[in-house]
Structure formats: C-alpha cells, structure tokens
Amino acid sequence: MEVQGSEAEEPRFWCLFSSRTTWPRTSLIVTLLLSVWSAQGLEMSTGKVPFLEAVNGSTVLLPCTYTSCIGIKNLYFSWQFNDNGTMQKVCDSVIPSDGMEPHPVNIFRQRVEFVGNSEQNNISILIWNITFDDEGQYTCFGRNPKEKGKNHSAIFTLVVVDELRVVDNTLTIIIASAVGGAIALLMTFMLVKNFILFVLFKIEEKKKIECLVSSSADETNNVSGSKASKPPTPKKK
Ligand SMILES: *[C@@H]1O[C@H](CO)[C@@H](O)[C@H](O)[C@H]1NC(C)=O
Ligand SMILES: *[C@@H]1O[C@H](CO)[C@@H](O)[C@H](O)[C@H]1NC(C)=O
Ligand SMILES: *[C@@H]1O[C@H](CO)[C@@H](O)[C@H](O)[C@H]1NC(C)=O
Numbered sequence: 001m002e003v004q005g006s007e008a009e010e011p012r013f014w015c016l017f018s019s020r021t022t023w024p025r026t027s028l029i030v031t032l033l034l035s036v037w038s039a040q041g042l043e044m045s046t047g048k049v050p051f052l053e054a055v056n057g058s059t060v061l062l063p064c065t066y067t068s069c070i071g072i073k074n075l076y077f078s079w080q081f082n083d084n085g086t087m088q089k090v091c092d093s094v095i096p097s098d099g100m101e102p103h104p105v106n107i108f109r110q111r112v113e114f115v116g117n118s119e120q121n122n123i124s125i126l127i128w129n130i131t132f133d134d135e136g137q138y139t140c141f142g143r144n145p146k147e148k149g150k151n152h153s154a155i156f157t158l159v160v161v162d163e164l165r166v167v168d169n170t171l172t173i174i175i176a177s178a179v180g181g182a183i184a185l186l187m188t189f190m191l192v193k194n195f196i197l198f199v200l201f202k203i204e205e206k207k208k209i210e211c212l213v214s215s216s217a218d219e220t221n222n223v224s225g226s227k228a229s230k231p232p233t234p235k236k237k
C-alpha cells in the first residue's frame with residue numbers, strides 16, 4: 001500500500017527565529033520581538049504543504065509535528081475532522097513529557113492509525129483505504145498545560161479524487177503553436193524582406209559601380225580625345 005503525504009518541516013529552527021507567519025518587511029523588528037516572545041510556546045505544524053490530493057482507496061499520511069521551546073508536560077493532542085461544520089474527534093492522547101510515547105492513543109474513526117513518534121515530536125496519522133467521505137479539513141490540535149490552557153492548531157486538507165487528473169495541455173499547446181507559428185511567420189517575413197532589400201542594394205551597388213566604370217571610361221575617352229570637358233553625367237533611370 002502506497003503512502004502519500006508531505007513531510008512536516010524541521011521544527012527546531014523556529015524556536016530561535018520566527019513564528020511561522022509571514023509578516024511585511026516593515027514590521028521586521030516587531031516580528032522579531034514577537035517571535036522571540038511567542039516562540040516560547042507550543043507550535044503545531046502540518047508541513048510546508050498542508051494539502052494533499054489522493055485517489056480513493058489509497059492510504060494517506062496526515063503529517064503533524066509540534067515544537068515547544070519550554071518543553072512539554074502532559075501535552076494533550078488530538079486530530080479532529082471538520083464534518084460539515086461539526087468537529088469530530090479522530091484521535092487523541094496525552095504525551096507525558098518530552099520523548100515519551102503517548103499511551104494509549106484513542107482512535108475514534110475507522111481506518112485511522114496513529115504513526116507518530118515522540119522522539120521526532122511527530123503526531124502524524126495514517127488513514128487507510130480512503131473513501132470520498134474522508135475528504136475535508138483535519139485539525140491537528142495541541143495544548144500544553146505549561147502554557148495555562150493555550151490552544152494551538154494546524155489544519156491539513158485532504159482532497160479525494162477518482163483518479164489523479166492529468167493536466168490538460170491541449171489549450172496550452174494550441175496557444176504555444178499559434179504564438180510560435182506567428183513568430184516563425186514574422187521571422188520568415190523579416191528574413192525575406194531583408195534578403196530582398198539586400199538583393200536590391202546589391203543590384204543598386206552594381207549599377208553604381210557600372211556607372212562609375214563607364215563614366216571613368218568616358219573620362220579617359222574624353223581625356224584622350226577632345227579636351228572639351230563635360231562633367232560625367234551619371235545615368236539616371
Ligand atoms: C512522522 O512519522 C511518519 C510515520 O513514521 C513519517 O512518515 C513522517 O515522515 C514523519 N514526519 C516527520 C516530520 O518526521
Ligand atoms: C474510486 O471510486 C470509483 C467511483 O466511485 C470506483 O469506480 C473506483 O473503483 C474507486 N477506486 C478505488 C481504488 O477504490
Ligand atoms: C451540511 O449540512 C447542511 C445541514 O446541516 C446540509 O444542508 C448541507 O447539504 C450539508 N453539506 C454537505 C456538504 O454535506
């Protein structure tokens with residue numbers, strides 16, 4: 001059975017630097033101050049891409065990790081499924097302290113398996129053989145009593161499809177070939193135009209040279225013949 005899922009990001013980094021929100025550049029200092037202050041607490045993360053499109057019948061990983069710089073004590077966590085507005089508990093448990101496995105993990109939804117690992121602050125779950133009913137938003141929730149009941153959560157969205165859509169490129173190809181064709185046509189036109197201009201120029205040049213040659217010939221003739229000097233008149237069309 002193939003497991004699809006996106007990996008949650010490396011958690012430790014956030015402790016030192018930032019909260020996961022992206023803020024405008026102008027409030028950089030505020031952000032820094034706030035993140036130093038807020039990084040103390042718990043953070044839940046469902047990965048850099050908290051979204052997955054999977055085929056019905058496949059088995060998916062819903063990733064979630066937590067970080068806490070002050071450490072955890074009896075961390076309560078749960079997964080909840082947003083079923084048309086009402087939150088259904090998928091599973092929950094308590095992690096006694098850093099590195100200790102939650103035991104037991106209560107599972108409230110069929111085909112769900114807890115695959116987390118406290119060594120990696122990992123509280124991901126698997127959903128086996130997904131059906132279209134499994135589609136929706138899953139909230140990874142955490143509460144660390146060390147923070148006086150503050151709630152933290154992150155959302156992962158699962159989309160179930162009949163079969164993975166092949167991106168339809170027909171239109172793109174049509175547009176590309178149309179544009180390409182137009183450019184090719186334009187280039188051909190320019191080339192032909194330049195070639196014709198070049199040929200015309202050459203003909204003109206040749207004429208000029210012939211003209212010069214003939215006129216100088218005239219001159220020599222004139223010099224050798226009568227001194228009646230008449231300036232050589234270039235031929236005109
Ligand atoms: C969490 O655990 C699952 C199952 O062992 C694994 O597939 C996943 O990559 C882990 N995620 C992280 C961020 O370590
Ligand atoms: C997915 O759903 C479609 C239609 O409901 C069904 O024909 C197909 O067999 C299902 N695929 C799997 C792998 O269950
Ligand atoms: C959500 O529930 C409402 C009534 O409770 C119902 O009218 C609606 O069709 C439901 N939507 C879905 C997507 O199930």
Ligand SMILES: *[C@@H]1O[C@H](CO)[C@@H](O)[C@H](O)[C@H]1NC(C)=O
Binds near residue numbers: 111128129
């Ligand atoms: C998932 O489906 C396979 C075969 O379709 C079955 O063998 C397996 O028991 C199912 N797993 C769960 C957890 O339902």
Ligand SMILES: *[C@@H]1O[C@H](CO)[C@@H](O)[C@H](O)[C@H]1NC(C)=O
Binds near residue numbers: 149150151
């Ligand atoms: C945290 O969530 C619980 C329900 O899980 C709720 O009873 C409590 O009021 C929430 N606390 C805060 C500070 O929002």
